[in-house]
Amino acid sequence: QSALTQPASVSGSLGQSITISCTGTSSDVGGYKFVSWYQQHPGKVPKRIIYDVSNRPSGVSNRFSGSKSGNTASLTISGLQAEDEADYYCNSYTSSGTRVFGGGTKLTVL
Amino acid sequence: EAQLVESGGGLVKPGGSLRLSCAASGFTFSNAWMSWVRQAPGKGLEWVGRIKSKIDGGTTVFGAPVTDRFTISRDDSKTTVDLQMNSLKIEDTGVYYCTTDLMDVWGQGTTVIVSS
Numbered sequence: 001q002s003a004l005t006q007p008a009s010v011s012g013s014l015g016q017s018i019t020i021s022c023t024g025t026s027s028d029v030g031g032y033k034f035v036s037w038y039q040q041h042p043g044k045v046p047k048r049i050i051y052d053v054s055n056r057p058s059g060v061s062n063r064f065s066g067s068k069s070g071n072t073a074s075l076t077i078s079g080l081q082a083e084d085e086a087d088y089y090c091n092s093y094t095s096s097g098t099r100v101f102g103g104g105t106k107l108t109v110l
Numbered sequence: 111e112a113q114l115v116e117s118g119g120g121l122v123k124p125g126g127s128l129r130l131s132c133a134a135s136g137f138t139f140s141n142a143w144m145s146w147v148r149q150a151p152g153k154g155l156e157w158v159g160r161i162k163s164k165i166d167g168g169t170t171v172f173g174a175p176v177t178d179r180f181t182i183s184r185d186d187s188k189t190t191v192d193l194q195m196n197s198l199k200i201e202d203t204g205v206y207y208c209t210t211d212l213m214d215v216w217g218q219g220t221t222v223i224v225s226s
Contacts, residue, residue, distance in 0.1 A: 045218060057214065089154060098159075099157040104154035
């Protein structure tokens with residue numbers, strides 16, 4: 001199972017919006033609603049911020065939103081804040097019954 | 111509050127074995143599917159494998175890089191899940207996280223270093 005494809009890096013200015021893509025296949029992202037997103041600050045434990053494509057866990061800011069179209073899922077962060085600077089990973093359930101992560105995207109807030 | 115605490119990490123030579131353990135609390139462990147995720151130094155997250163709850167069959171599944179070398183077991187009476195790692199390779203080096211299968215709860219991680 002190959003890793004899902006994410007851009008290595010994205011950047012945005014304070015207050016702006018950015019979108020991170022996560023491209024897979026019909027055997028993972030495109031075939032299931034079980035796509036989730038994780039935020040990881042340097043040296044910290046990853047934190048789930050989106051599950052089942054577009055659902056936000058309790059306590060996660062509504063500035064984070066998720067969507068999916070075909071084999072590509074997307075994470076949008078609106079109203080960028082300095083504390084959003086982190087690495088972001090997507091994850092999907094697969095037809096093999098496993099899960100697979102994307103390679104990760106480093107978000108820089110300018 | 112749900113909590114996971116890993117232990118057992120350390121330094122091991124290539125070809126060696128290591129057993130990681132994860133102690134769970136704060137949720138109904140026997141109903142939970144449990145997974146392991148790892149992260150090599152400076153690299154991204156990699157899903158390692160999962161064990162289902164016993165009521166759902168207790169079966170395991172692994173990512174391709176560790177199939178046939180790693181096993182996962184669980185002890186619902188102790189609320190622990192273990193990752194047995196055999197035939198370790200240098201590329202198995204990293205931080206190993208215990209998580210619920212939905213990855214909504216993570217442990218703090220334990221470090222495994224495979225080096226001669």
